[in-house]
Amino acid sequence: MRSETPDDSGLAVVAPVEQGGAVQRRRVRKATAVTVRLDDVARHAGVSTASVSRALNTPDLVSPVLRERVTKAVRELNWVPNGAAKALASLRTRTVGAMIPTLGHQNFALLIETLQRELGKARYTLQIGCVENSAELRLQQGLKMVEQGVEFLVLVGEAQPPVLFELLSSRKVGFVITYTSGKERPECCIGFDNYDAASRITGHLLELGHTIFAMIAQPDVMNDRIQQRVAGVRDRLAQAGIAIRPQHFTRADSRSIESGRSGMRTILAAAGDRPTALICANDYLASGALIEAKARGLAVPEDLSVVGFDDTDMSAHLEPPLTTIRVPSREMGEEVAQHILRVLEQGITRLPPPLEARLIIRGSTASPGRAHRG
């Protein structure tokens, strides 16, 4: 019953065939058919290709007998479906793209890992692209992803080249923006409010009585999240009638610990009253600053309060542990994955409620000048 048609070896005959005046030929298939294809499975199982496809993709549409025969044939022939053919025929790639600044930041790595895991469970594939802050490269990467046929795109931040959005909408590729709750496109965002969080952590320092502030932030080109964090700090301080002196505002080279240290050095070298509170745009910078401050003989938080943003793993283990904003990367990853699945499988486009970025008060903040008596 499982015997194959012996003569049907898959080798076509080279034979000109007169038909309607046109000479038609068939190409010779390469004799060494290395790959097992779906029709090999079908022949082996003694059923049609359609049945094989159905048995595997929509099992309840076929009889148990057929299903069994097919799975057996698949197993015996060790068949692995061809994803490209599948994608082409079904017009579904089951692929999602994610464009992030870098994997070098723990939070993005966690986002990606979570996304990949969650989407993988639903048999989707994640394709990543790391592009720091060049609009050109982002567009290019986006185009590449659209070519690859991503059915959805995950972006970080609203600051994207406008052409990218046009591309996505013309191709009808859905997208979601993370790490922000959005200003211009809140209807596409799954994230939290950077501005508000920055404002809150600044408020915490103000409540402690600080009046002289410093700040270290990485470059904010094409980075609306940093822009918002900086704005949140500035505006909150302004409400209290305070401004950061120019010499106390340092633009770090990157988001590294080393940048934080050198930023701290710059600030300490600045003329005028020494600030009592330092706000860093992320925890790498904050960690570096804290370490450098201590190395320079400053007591934290007695001489200087330091706060960060992100709550990286290391932050809780610094001495003193860092006051910071906890960014819900894992939750974001989960929410985003669920959202994507909802859109793709059920057409539900409603977004989940915004996530919370909690203020985590630890030991690196205290009232200015508070001695270590307490």
Next chain:
Amino acid sequence: MRSETPDDSGLAVVAPVEQGGAVQRRRVRKATAVTVRLDDVARHAGVSTASVSRALNTPDLVSPVLRERVTKAVRELNWVPNGAAKALASLRTRTVGAMIPTLGHQNFALLIETLQRELGKARYTLQIGCVENSAELRLQQGLKMVEQGVEFLVLVGEAQPPVLFELLSSRKVGFVITYTSGKERPECCIGFDNYDAASRITGHLLELGHTIFAMIAQPDVMNDRIQQRVAGVRDRLAQAGIAIRPQHFTRADSRSIESGRSGMRTILAAAGDRPTALICANDYLASGALIEAKARGLAVPEDLSVVGFDDTDMSAHLEPPLTTIRVPSREMGEEVAQHILRVLEQGITRLPPPLEARLIIRGSTASPGRAHRG
């Protein structure tokens, strides 16, 4: 000259056609042809589809005039090629897979980011899969990648389910193993010698005069790299007639800082002489241990020397900075990417020379009992 054939609207006629006794029908193409296809471009440019394809993929095979016409049509129609169709027709996916334990470890994140960047330059796509230590899941992930048509696979460590290797070889998918120089399959590895590096850092401690050692290592199930690091330490110590006492060998839950701290607590709570040297299987554990040791009032390195493995960003900034082994993740990523391109584009399968994992001596190690007078 560029006028389209007006009647050829893409809508096929529904018409049964008698031919050889079989009734054939053509399906009606959906009237709203949302997507611009290659033949739309061809029609718009007034050339054949073959020419369009050639003009874009092998430009020097066509005349400049045609090339210009085609690129113009592409631009005007805003055409984006369909990757699946391309892959199916060309039997090339230009996709590479990478299966790593996690993105939560900075080194793997850096490897992946480098890989993605380098392969991306050559217009390849990277597909990642994070699987910690389950053979089952790894196989599953591998199968998924083969289905997706990866042309090459990057693995971490030699400890992989044997079936995975069979799958790869039967599908003729090349692969390379990273983060190890290999014991069973050195001919597939681009990495460094974990055993040797562990041996060297142990030697460093022995030279300082330590005699009582402790160790913290994460689980080594399906993790040959950790197994080798542990073996390297054990064997080197044995050469000096020393063994780690069971109560001083702690298996951490994970690779986190927190695990390192709790490992340190366990060791400090152990009965008998306190060890003077602690070897951790990675820098997260080492950082945690170092922090915990200090929190418990131990002086590092005076009371306890601590070493790690990996040289994460934070390691150099700890107080004292951590003596460790620098793992060449970026170099590995670059080497691996170049190797893959060489194999795929030129058929050159010769591997680059093994990479070096350098011992970085910093402040966390000293002779036992050396007071802080120095």
Next chain:
DNA sequence: CTCAAACATGAAACCGCTTACGCGTGCTGT
């Protein structure tokens, strides 16, 4: 000036899988 080799282009056969259609069966209702 003639003939062949080199070049530029088009027609159409795939790549391997999904799926719209239609046909034959076995059941149900009357």
Next chain:
DNA sequence: ACAGCACGCGTAAGCGGTTTCATGTTTGAG
């Protein structure tokens, strides 16, 4: 007993590109 339905399954038409041939068209050598 017979029309009418569901249900299972096979046939074959795509999906949107690439690539092999074959066919003009030039170009270059003799």
